[in-house]
Amino acid sequence: MKELITGNEALAYGAYLSGVRVGAAYPGTPSTQIMEKFASFPGVHAEWAPNEKVAMDVGIGAAFAGTRALVSTKHVGLNVAADSLFYAVYTGLNAGLLIACADDPGMHSSQNEQDNRNYAKFAKVPMIEPSDSEEAMQFAATALEMSETFDTPVIIRFVTRTSHSSSVVDIDPDALPPPAKERKPYKREIGKFVMVPGNARRRHPVVEERISKLREYAESTPLNRIEPGNDDWGIVASGAVYQYAREVFPEATFLRLGMVYPLPEKLIREFAGRVKKVLVIEELDPFFEEHLRLLGIQVIGKDVFPIVGEFSPSLIRQAAIKAGILPATAPVSAATPAPEISIPIRPPTLCPGCGHRGMFTVLKEAGVVVMGDIGCYTLGAASPLEALHFCGCMGASIGVAHGMDKGGIPDRLVAVIGDSTLFHSGLHPLINTLYNRGNTTTIIADNSTTGMTGHQHHPGTGYTLQKQPTLKVDLERMVRGFGFSKVDVCDPNEMDDFRKILEDHLKGEEASVIIARRPCALQSREKRTPPRIDPELCTNCGTCLDIGCSPLVQDEDCVSINEAMCTGCGLCVQVCPAGAITREEE
Template sequence: MKRLMSGNEAIARGAYEYGVSFASAYPGTPSTEITEEFSKYEGVYAEWSPNEKVALEVGIGAAVAGAKALVVMKHVGVNVAADPLFTVSYTGINGGLVIITADDPSLHSSQNEQDNRNYARFAKLPMLEPSDSQEAKEFIKHAFEMSSKFDTPVFLRMTTRVSHSKSVVELEDRVEHEDTLAIQHNPQKYVMVPANARTRRVEVEKRMLELRKFSETFSENKIEINDTENGIITSGMSYNYTKDVFPDYSYLKLGMVYPLPVNMIREFASKVKKIYVVEELDPFFEEQIRALGIDVIGKEIFPYTNEFDPGVVQTAIMGESSHKEGNVTVQIPMRPPNLCPGCPHRGLFYVLGRLDAFIAGDIGCYTLSFMKPLEGMDSCICMGASIGMAHGMSHALKEKGKGKIVGVIGDSTFIHSGITSLLNTAYNNSNVVIVIADNRTTAMTGMQDHPATGTTLQGRKTKELNFAALGTALGIVSVRTINPFNIKETRSVMKEELSKDGPSLVLSNAPCALLRSKQDEKVTPLRIDPDKCTGCKLCLRLGCPAISWKNFEDLSDTLIQKKTKKQEGIATIDPSLCNGCTLCEQLCNSGSIEEVQTNE
């Protein structure tokens, strides 16, 4: 049976078909759907772990017990998981362990565009990279086979374009590869004290030698000889881009991106006159191929930054741009992403942006609040950085920073990597206010559950983390709760807490607007009475997508009276977008915002 599938769905399908029944992950674009899809198959166990380090440790445990374990994360998640990663390379695994790293060239939804092929070389682990969904489904099986055969964790690298594009996949039945599950004691292999680790270290190099040999005959490293003038060495999505514009060139397509098949590369080089290395981000192949003494053309013509497309590859090789941009004379306004109407972050960040304070922010939908008009965030580095940065800043600024430093972090991000930092603010006592913007879900990646939602990935009811009790247990004396839809309360609590000595914890509690709409909560939209609106634009300061400004000259209703001489227009609310959060009503000076009356 043929089906159109995303790369992510195909990975899940491939793992299922291969008989994999264990997965752990932390959600992160573009990797999230792999675990979500996998969790739906019958008879499998899949979990959202609190972060990628835990997810990998969970996977290692399962693998050492004999299971085939799939561990999934986005590229920056591997940074979090790097500690166990580098040492599980020494111990090896028992069953099978495949780690998916979903990289994000062009930073579609990330804070950096690191090239995780470097992790394969750094941690001395093999890495595969598929170019479309059919390959994604096949490669996950190859990866598990290699993992068992060479007793090694195996990386499978996706990129956003492979994860999120859809192509035709041939479905197959699940093949039951029974896991040999048992407790086995083998401390020499799994207790990495120096003496044992030194021994395992040698095994790693032996394994690398074997993997190099294996890569020479690996079925997914393929040479296609056509036109012998021009040869392309490439992998993943770049293969498709290049093949699209240069179908007649010769290709060495690398399904295994580390370690490289050196003899195959030499053979390919002997058959073609000129070689282009087409790879997004780092010159990972290029540098290794040049080190073999083979002359290639690479980053001198191809960009280091952003993902490619067929046009980028064509322009780099042909040396000319075929398209004529800029023939549109109209000014096109940008359309950046925005917080949803009724988003609980809007009220919180409206208040934070108006405090005389540095707002150390974090990763989530709320990061968007750095933009106009909210301008409620001053920094965002990585998951959890808000709390550590606020604490460091407080100690550096001393009196100067008193009452002026806030760290704000989402619920899922706090669980991911904020807990130890919050402990630090209590332990090393700083004058900071830490806000947990708790919207009861991992919103940005598409509403995943986490340890404070009371539900697991596979829908089981479970314990709910209590943030207030946790804060108290960590040693935070002042723990307050606010409703971010109440601007006055939010502002006064923030000011009170900022005036106190020592760290405070403020829990900003209101569920995500999408979560509420999913639960079919009834909403009453608001309207602006055009006869009362004075055109003061206070409501526009919220940046709500449901509110827009209309100049008098653009209005068809000519009966609206100007309330002041200077008034240029009125604000309006789109009732189909508004969900009645009332923030604008709280800001309105003229009392012109009211509930829409329905005639039922």
């Protein structure tokens, strides 16, 4: 049966069909739907872990127990999980462990564009890379076989354009549901599973020997193949980029690498020997290029194709034309000169009714130094709110605020972190602030969900990924339990309340926590009657526009409200200095 599905969904299917029964992940664009899809299959256990390291340990544990497991993460999540990945390469597993990792070239929704192929070499773990959904499904099966044959985790690499592209897969309805796979028996093996130095010293040669064997495997696996064509140009490519290059160079000979690491050196030499020139087309780092150069093969690579940003067929074609590799085609020129009009940018913004808006409006007014974190509230850095000074990575806000405080910034330092991000990696720095006699205020922007990635559950929501009711961690009791004595809870869109609490905390001489709680507007869908603006009273001062709420529109001599978009939260009513905006009686 032909179905059109994304690479993320296809990977989940492939894992399920191959007998994977435990999955763990933390949501992160572009990887999120892998675990969401996997969780929908009958008979599996799938969970949102608080962070990727926990997810990795859960996956490793399940594989130790003898059940095939899936861990999925975005590229930067593998940084968080790296410690666990590295020990698992030494211990090996029992049943197969598949790690799906999605890079984000072009940074559609990320803080960097690190190339995680480097992790394969660094951790000494095999990595494979599908180029569309059909391959994502098939490669999952290959990866799990490889994992068990070589007793190692296997990383399957995606990029945004393989995760979030849909293409056709052939799903055999008779294959569903797949027969239960018998659990491999678990036995205690101290020398293999207890990584104290004495044992680890004996495991390292095992790791090296394994990689040598995988290098041999890479020579013969159908994941890698030479696709013969015109021998003027031989193109080395993998993943999404392979598909782009296929389109730009329909006649060329290709070395299509489905296995990114370790690389098949004999196959590469054979390929280089049969073409006149070798062109390496790869997004981000010169990973293949450096390896080919080490083999003494002359290549054209990053001297033509950029090291930064996302590739596309257009980009590859233009770069190749510029370098004289492809003949210049007639540019698609305008029939008439394009009129000079400016097209205003449209950056993402906080939704109407969002509690972060009230919070940032008050913080901006207070003029404090605010360290931000990763989530929807990162949008508080942008115009017109412009309330953040910093955003680095998940969980960084609290530690950086504490460090800036100790580093001599005289103002009271504030950290803003979301509820899901706090559970991810904010708890340790929060404890650190107490332990090391910090004097910062942490605001937990609690919208009771993981907002930016599309409303996933977390330990504070009371539900699991598979929608089972569970214990709901009470944030207030938790931070009081840590030892914070100055803790307040309020709705940040009730600006007077929030302002009073903030002022009180800023005057304090101790580390403190404000839980700014308001359910995500996009999830609650709460809609009240939009306020009214009295054009007689509106002085057109623009104060309400400075809260950056998209239903508020500057008209000729007055501001108006787009009633279809407005949720009626009433924030604009509170900021209008002229009293021109009023709530309708309901």
